[in-house]
Amino acid sequence: MTDGINIRAAVLFAPDQALRVVDVALAPPGPGEVRVRLAASGICASDWHTMTGAIPSPTPSVLGHEGAGVVEAIGEGVTSVKPGGHVVLSWVPSCGRCRYCESGRPNLCSVAAPALLAGTLVSGARRLSYEGEALYHYSFLSTFAEAVVVDEASCIPIRDDVPLSVAALVGCAVMTGFGAVVNRARLEPGATAVVFGAGGVGLSAVMAARLSGARHVVAVDPLASKRELALEVGASHAADPSGGGVRALVADLTAGDGADVVIESAGRTELVAEAFEVARRGGTIVCVGIPAADATVVLPGPALVRHEKIVTGSLYGSCRARTDMPRVLDLYADGRLPLDRLVTRTYELDEINSGFEDMVAGKLARGVVTLTGS
Ligand SMILES: [Zn+2]
Ligand SMILES: [Zn+2]
Known part of the structure; x- marks a missing residue:
């Protein structure tokens, strides 16, 4: 005992x-x-x-x-x-x-x-x-x-040859961001992804999108230091959310179509409407940041029907922990994440x-x- x-x-x-x-x-x-x-x-x-x-x-x-x-x-x-x-x-x-x-x-x-x-x-x-x-x-x-x-x-x-400080992050932020892209959005090679928020979750989503073969990965964050880091770990573009620049940038990158996949990692419900707006028709919006207990989301009703966009949450990167967490650490050990x-x-x-x-x-x-x- x-x-x-x-x-x-x-x-x-x-x-x-x-x-x-x-x-x-x-x-x-x-x-x-x-x-x-x-x-x-x-x-x-x-x-x-x-x-x-x-x-x-x-x-x-x-x-x-x-x-x-x-x-x-x-x-x-x-x-x-x-x-x-x-x-x-x-x-x-x-x-x-x-x-x-x-x-x-x-x-x-x-x-x-x-x-x-x-x-x-x-x-x-x-x-x-x-x-x-x-x-x-x-x-x-x-x-x-x-x-x-x-x-x-x-x-x-998990394997015993990766730093436990890195492994710890797989227990929440990394799995959440990576899984939102890979498990929930099932991003396809050549797709355009937009990630709102470049903290631990958002940056993990950026890395996953790049690894999955996204053509464009746009990181959106108000802080210049986070935008810089996003560019270093796999984003092709970074944008400040103020001033409507995100929509223009995404339109420019996609010939006016919009993004295939949009990840909202900041947990701010007002961003969900913006995420909805920058997604293409039939695109997928995945919300992963958990907002306050009483928060609600407002979306444009006609577009919800006409544009067939998929708005979904993802808890814990929709992970199968026993499969996905060791797999993510293998990718890290191989130098790919x-x-x-x-x-x-x-x-x-x-x-x-x-x-x-x-x-x-x-x-x-x-x-x-x-x-x-x-
Ligand atoms: Zn957490
Ligand atoms: Zn169960």
């Missing part, structure tokens, strides 16, 4: 507060659970939206949902990983048995997906506590911590609040918290 351990973790005690890094007790993994010593955790806008209250999740909780590390201990009945193995953590621990899992859409698992923000593991258990009080988990993971106890289904085994370019800077766990400040100030493609595991 494995003992519990004490770890340092960043706790959100209540919305609208900074995170506090404190000593937390981590109970041993129960049946079907795994303890992972984390090496890295990406800083994602979804955590921030929970900190501000825009995406509510119960508190006090340990935030973080984009992590990778090394398996340290396994609970009863765990068979798919063993201590020493490298894993990316998936925030949809899919059950493998429901209609969605059965039909190849495990990201929509009817067991895991609806409970994403419930603040527990799949069983309802909580393994974290602070001064004797149980803490909530976040997105089944809680990766702003030196170690986690997660469901076996959250552990995606420059995922390391997403890591703008790293932070110690104690610096996590400045990481969020930098993210909100637009300074980061991705900030990564470096943790103790390796």
